[in-house]
Amino acid sequence: MDTEAPANSQHPEALRLWLRLLTCSQLIEKKVRSQLRSQFETTLPRFDLMAQLEREPQGIKMNELSKRMMVTGGNITAITDQLVAEHLVERVEDVKDRRSWHIQLTPRGRRAFKSMAMQHEVWIVDSFGGLSAQEIKSLHQLLGKVKNLNMESF
Helix, strand or coil, X not given: CCCCCCCCCCCCHHHHHXXXXXXXXXXXXXXXXXXXXXXXXXXXXXXXXXXXXXXXXXXXXXXXXXXXXXXXXXXXXXXXXXXXXXXXXXEEECCCCCCCEEEEECHHHHHHHHHHHHHHHHHHHHHCCCCCHHHHHHHHXXXXXXXXXXXXXX
């Protein structure tokens, strides 16, 4: 039974849709968090940080990483410290600005992330397993419209 906003309520359809999106997002995220913990003994924030680093083979500055992940520098530092201790990421001095550091995956980190990312993809695909390819495409397009509409206000 759906409990986000009962059909017989006075909530507008857009509000009911918003609540449904939140519920789906939270359920999928809960699944991913649980699987990362059980299969890889890691957390979603650690996975997300490594995903950002995977996109930047030459490394990325801490402040840029913080912006991309939309968390404080303190959060990035704590996660980075853990990953450095595990030899999954490394700090490399910025040759142009010796006060700055770039964070990048180590070869071991790249291998670990690749393994996690492959499994992550399986979990996400499985989460949408009840939808046809056309339904997934349509939902993606519709949510793209919502995204574009809301990007205009920033």
